[in-house]
Amino acid sequence: ETGVTQTPRHLVMGMTNKKSLKCEQHLGHNAMYWYKQSAKKPLELMFVYNFKEQTENNSVPSRFSPECPNSSHLFLHLHTLQPEDSALYLCASSQAARGEKLFFGSGTQLSVL
Amino acid sequence: DQQVKQNSPSLSVQEGRISILNCDYTNSMFDYFLWYKKYPAEGPTFLISISSIKDKNEDGRFTVFLNKSAKHLSLHIVPSQPGDSAVYFCAASGYGQNFVFGPGTRLSVLP
Numbered sequence: 545e546t547g548v549t550q551t552p553r554h555l556v557m558g559m560t561n562k563k564s565l566k567c568e569q570h571l572g573h574n575a576m577y578w579y580k581q582s583a584k585k586p587l588e589l590m591f592v593y594n595f596k597e598q599t600e601n602n603s604v605p606s607r608f609s610p611e612c613p614n615s616s617h618l619f620l621h622l623h624t625l626q627p628e629d630s631a632l633y634l635c636a637s638s639q640a641a642r643g644e645k646l647f648f649g650s651g652t653q654l655s656v657l
Numbered sequence: 658d659q660q661v662k663q664n665s666p667s668l669s670v671q672e673g674r675i676s677i678l679n680c681d682y683t684n685s686m687f688d689y690f691l692w693y694k695k696y697p698a699e700g701p702t703f704l705i706s707i708s709s710i711k712d713k714n715e716d717g718r719f720t721v722f723l724n725k726s727a728k729h730l731s732l733h734i735v736p737s738q739p740g741d742s743a744v745y746f747c748a749a750s751g752y753g754q755n756f757v758f759g760p761g762t763r764l765s766v767l768p
Binding site: 548550553577584585586587589592600634636641642643645646647648649650651653 | 659661666689691693698699700701702703706746748750752754755756757758759760761
């Protein structure tokens with residue numbers, strides 16, 4: 545248990561569906577992240593939030609929409625995804641943004657049909 | 658262009674022997690490095706770190722070596738145990754920037 549909880553663990557959705565991924569951290573951290581891991585590729589940083597403010601959007605398509613209502617919760621809203629978006633989506637947190645050790649959740653394995 | 662490379666996608670080692678996982682980087686601004694371990698269906702978990710002011714950091718069976726001139730770091734696990742079988746990621750950060758991850762090396766420790 546790393547103190548970062550992600551739900552759901554698995555998600556199958558059609559290209560016209562709307563779904564949301566949820567992440568909660570119990571570590572008192574101030575920064576939260578979304579990463580994407582596709583097969584045989586490095587972890588790709590998607591979004592960074594620091595003290596609830598988005599500080600980085602790594603050229604992510606608008607069909608992915610993050611939301612950070614407070615420093616403990618992070619959501620990723622999904623809309624009209626493509627099959628190539630199928631991947632493991634990992635949430636992470638750190639004490640502060642940039643250069644601090646990351647603590648990861650278990651991830652959501654997403655399949656887009 | 659990958660800034661952090663792990664050129665061995667997989668490695669097999671006999672139980673009790675040493676495992677050496679390698680990582681190369683191209684950005685000379687990187688000054689802080691982490692190793693993570695990932696089991697299937699779980700998120701990566703932090704193993705060990707090293708900053709550029711050191712060339713070695715040790716924690717139990719795990720030792721990380723940093724060669725700044727060669728832009729190379731390695732993770733040594735000794736003795737290797739079957740429970741060490743996982744994917745290992747190297748990550749690098751420079752001057753407080755976000756971490757850049759390598760593609761990972763899958764380690765199999767054979768009993």
